[in-house]
Amino acid sequence: MSEVKLEDIVSLCKRRGFIYQGSEIYGGMAGMYDYGPLGVELLNNLKRAWWKEHVYDRDDFYGLDSAIFKEPKVWDASGHTSGFADPLAECKKCNTRIRVDKELENIGVRADEKMSEQQLQKLFDENRDKLKCPKCGAKDFGPVRMFNLLVKTNMGDFSGDIEAAPVYLPGEACQGIYLNFKNVVDTTPAKIPFGIAQIGKAFRNEISPRNFIFRTREMEQADTQYFVPPHQNKERYEKIKQDRLDWYAKMGIRQENLRLKQHENLVFYAADAWDIEYNYPSLGFDELEGVHDRTDYDLTQHSKFSGTDLSYTDPTSGEKYIPWILETSVGMGRMFLAFISDAYTEDEIGGEKRVVLKLPKHLAPVKVSVSPLLKNKPELVEKAREVYTMLKKEFGTVMWDDNGNIGKRYRRQDEIGTPYCVVIDFETLEGDTKGTVTVRDRDTTEQKRVKITELISRLSGEFALSQD
Ligand SMILES: [Zn+2]
Numbered sequence: 001m002s003e004v005k006l007e008d009i010v011s012l013c014k015r016r017g018f019i020y021q022g023s024e025i026y027g028g029m030a031g032m033y034d035y036g037p038l039g040v041e042l043l044n045n046l047k048r049a050w051w052k053e054h055v056y057d058r059d060d061f062y063g064l065d066s067a068i069f070k071e072p073k074v075w076d077a078s079g080h081t082s083g084f085a086d087p088l089a090e091c092k093k094c095n096t097r098i099r100v101d102k103e104l105e106n107i108g109v110r111a112d113e114k115m116s117e118q119q120l121q122k123l124f125d126e127n128r129d130k131l132k133c134p135k136c137g138a139k140d141f142g143p144v145r146m147f148n149l150l151v152k153t154n155m156g157d158f159s160g161d162i163e164a165a166p167v168y169l170p171g172e173a174c175q176g177i178y179l180n181f182k183n184v185v186d187t188t189p190a191k192i193p194f195g196i197a198q199i200g201k202a203f204r205n206e207i208s209p210r211n212f213i214f215r216t217r218e219m220e221q222a223d224t225q226y227f228v229p230p231h232q233n234k235e236r237y238e239k240i241k242q243d244r245l246d247w248y249a250k251m252g253i254r255q256e257n258l259r260l261k262q263h264e265n266l267v268f269y270a271a272d273a274w275d276i277e278y279n280y281p282s283l284g285f286d287e288l289e290g291v292h293d294r295t296d297y298d299l300t301q302h303s304k305f306s307g308t309d310l311s312y313t314d315p316t317s318g319e320k321y322i323p324w325i326l327e328t329s330v331g332m333g334r335m336f337l338a339f340i341s342d343a344y345t346e347d348e349i350g351g352e353k354r355v356v357l358k359l360p361k362h363l364a365p366v367k368v369s370v371s372p373l374l375k376n377k378p379e380l381v382e383k384a385r386e387v388y389t390m391l392k393k394e395f396g397t398v399m400w401d402d403n404g405n406i407g408k409r410y411r412r413q414d415e416i417g418t419p420y421c422v423v424i425d426f427e428t429l430e431g432d433t434k435g436t437v438t439v440r441d442r443d444t445t446e447q448k449r450v451k452i453t454e455l456i457s458r459l460s461g462e463f464a465l466s467q468d
Pocket of ligand 1: 091092093094095096133134135136137138
């Protein structure tokens with residue numbers, strides 16, 4: 001098998017309606033992508049599996065969906081208005097903006113966005129002869145400056161001046177969890193230790209969005225925040241980190257494509273931070289999910305800035321404290337890219353090459369396809385329609401497919417990861433085999449005859465939400 005490249009994934013996503021460039025008919029918009037009919041199914045299945053792991057399979061987790069717009073002081077308290085910035089430099093010749101830390105890394109100089117402007121300027125100056133503009137090739141850049149990534153809006157402001165009182169789009173979705181910590185404690189049986197899970201939108205003025213859905217300006221983040229008593233972070237942190245890594249493996253991601261990597265530079269309040277990395281096609285290992293030990297920073301800051309006491313009183317011991325927080329955070333786009341890349345397989349069946357998405361069955365965007373063997377035989381079409389309607393009622397995402405010969409239909413379904421193809425043929429209508437259909441398996445390509453009356457029970461076990 002040849003090595004899978006990112007362009008193979010991009011091409012499949014576009015060709016089969018998983019992901020389109022945002023605003024494509026207007027020439028496209030940088031860093032924006034739209035999920036098509038198959039993409040939204042895979043995305044929703046991933047969200048459902050993630051939600052099940054945290055909210056349904058646990059009794060110490062609560063779900064949340066907080067508003068996108070938040071009181072602007074939230075972003076002062078979180079540190080985003082002052083510290084949420086990437087270093088950029090502008091090419092003096094063509095005005096292309098580059099992200100300084102990434103360009104330095106590309107030439108083998110260790111740098112990251114958490115360094116100060118002065119530190120980065122120094123590294124930049126030391127390496128000027130090696131850094132050239134990715135667009136025009138010039139080696140003439142202006143000074144390094146930190147560019148704040150928060151996106152501003154005029155929500156609720158009618159002055160006409162967006163700078164007067166900007167309301168920000170969330171730079172990260174998790175802030176909504178901190179704002180509702182007290183609400184959840186006051187209105188549910190939640191007792192520390194417990195967690196809150198949320199899938200929410202975030203927006204960043206990325207200087208150079210790139211690598212398809214890996215780095216975008218609009219994203220969806222699946223976050224958990226786990227609240228623990230002070231200094232009870234270490235042991236739980238190790239377990240959460242391991243659980244998250246294990247989840248990907250349990251969900252079918254190949255072990256060799258996953259690894260843990262500790263952050264070299266920590267933000268000042270963090271006790272520890274690790275990334276679960278995935279080996280993306282063409283990009284290599286890079287961040288998939290972050291696992292962060294955030295101490296008491298978040299609730300302390302919001303207590304201070306809001307004037308609301310966010311401390312917690314232990315109902316048994318009566319001890320009062322600001323809870324410490326252990327966070328997990330994954331961009332749904334990155335999760336999508338990891339799963340579709342890991343499933344993408346090129347193999348050969350009977351001398352014929354095929355592309356097959358070997359997604360776990362419960363994640364597949366289409367569960368079953370239904371075909372009449374021949375589309376010009378009304379008796380076959382009628383029976384096939386009957387089976388199609390029955391299965392669609394049960395599984396939702398069932399595809400009618402009567403285009404081209406059977407071999408072509410199988411290839412088409414393989415490419416989008418459909419686990420089973422059901423074919424209604426003449427044997428369905430008469431003889432000993434009356435009332436049976438052919439069920440063809442995506443991975444083994446084996447075909448079995450199954451009674452129509454047993455189809456739902458035979459298939460539904462295969463699509464159970466969890467693998468275990
Ligand atoms: Zn240039």
